[in-house]
Amino acid sequence: MDCAKRRRQAVDSRRLCASRFRWWRSSAVLSGLLACSVSIAWAQGPASQPPLPAPGHLVDVGGWRLHLHCTGEAQPGQPTVVLEAGLGDFSVEWSLVQPPVAAFARVCSYDRAGDGWSELGPHPRTLRQITYELHVLLERSGERPPYVLVGHSYGGWLVRQYQLSYPAEVAGLVLVDPGATDPQRLMPDGRTVRSSELVRGRQIPAVKESGPLRINDIPPAALQQMTAGLEQASANANAPPRDRLPEAARRMRTWALGQIGHVAAAVNPFEAEELASLRMSAAGRQFPLDDLPIVVISRGKPDAEDTAGLAEQEERVQDHASVAAMSRSGRHMIAEGSGHHVQLEQPELVVRAIREVVVR
8 A cells, every 4th residue: 555545534433433523522522511501610539640740730710620721921011821632632642832932932832721731611612712811810820911822723712712812811823734714514414514504693601700621510310432542542642743752741641632622622512613804804804803913824835635635725725814914024934844733843933923923
């Protein structure tokens, strides 16, 4: 079997798994989660304790605590950098980027509720809920705006949502191979549709300031489904390119991906509506972000070198270029030597982009 075909099969397998997970989280398990009584935070037992102490500190944001890790010195008149990881990732994903950024700026990574060292938060885990929690986390930690927000993959949607919700706090954006404006979704029946086709006009829930989820409140059938793939996820936690992470980061990932919170952290049945809202916020204006400094980095390597893979890559690059063009000060870069995880394969490129936006 040739290399391109093997790569394509691996990509198709990942898409299928991702699609099944998205379908699962929006159906039976989700209905169980939303029916939960969520008034008390889950108290972790000894067996579920992280293998390593948190490098930062835990901050109460409303009855649940989030982990924030800040390094570097704040410079007068210079924004603080905030790092937002992709779906299924957390603060350790930035282990190759945060130290060099700390040499010239204050920089903070954190773990979303339920992942890494952070405790579970309220459900559903909408983009708006997550960005609200980050806002409170930074405020209560004494990390003052303005911020340069750096988002990888799914984190790209989150930092754009943050900018939309708290525009006065954002001094710039760096999007690292961000999620598509209108991503494709593989349905249980095998059809591929756009996220925009899944919009049902449902009202996005209001942000919850209290009521974190308890594991004990999850219905047994839902809990069984949630735990089914944890062992495999943990075993594959550090497949390339994550094998480039420091040993401590890899050890933490192995543990974290085997936790219930890791699955619960991604439950958002309103994703299609929220992405539609992001698209609507930019509609009808040539420069919806005005002069906001923004750098968008696209991977240079397609998932596969066949016709489908190359077409997908071309669409991705065009989409990212259009996001950069939302600002008069936008710039689009190609990470020629990287796949999706540019912060692991070419961390120096991400650091350079951050410096460009911070030091102006």
